[in-house]
Amino acid sequence: MPPDFIEAVLRPQFSFLNDADSPLWSRRYGQLPADPIDFAEMTADYLDACSDLQIVLERLAVKRMVVAHTIQPEREITSACSGRVWRTDIGMSHGFSEPSPEYQILNIQKDEIEVLIRRKI
Numbered sequence: 283m284p285p286d287f288i289e290a291v292l293r294p295q296f297s298f299l300n301d302a303d304s305p306l307w308s309r310r311y312g313q314l315p316a317d318p319i320d321f322a323e324m325t326a327d328y329l330d331a332c333s334d335l336q337i338v339l340e341r342l343a344v345k346r347m348v349v350a351h352t353i354q355p356e357r358e359i360t361s362a363c364s365g366r367v368w369r370t371d372i373g374m375s376h377g378f379s380e381p382s383p384e385y386q387i388l389n390i391q392k393d394e395i396e397v398l399i400r401r402k403i
Contacts, residue, residue: 307351309351310331314331332363332366352371368388368395383402384402
């Protein structure tokens with residue numbers, strides 16, 4: 283990133299971008315139970331998160347959101363909120379003690395969603 287961008291983001295009027303719950307750093311959707319979920323897992327927090335997500339999607343006129351930055355415990359691409367949010371961080375980096383043994387790609391073509399998986403060689 284250019285230094286002037288970094289300096290701009292660090293200005294007080296943009297401090298909300300550095301907050302743990304900011305749009306850039308929030309892990310809210312990455313930590314929800316994966317689809318499909320049991321009725322018992324539909325906590326108030328889960329329902330609130332999915333409701334908030336729906337508002338964001340409607341305002342942006344999009345069908346779904348794709349997020350990363352929160353490794354999925356199953357080490358696979360997962361969705362939440364009935365497929366309205368997709369979590370793509372599977373811990374592939376060698377910075378983790380046991381990186382994922384495969385590559386995964388979230389392929390979205392119009393309304394068709396497919397997770398492509400290939401073992402690392």
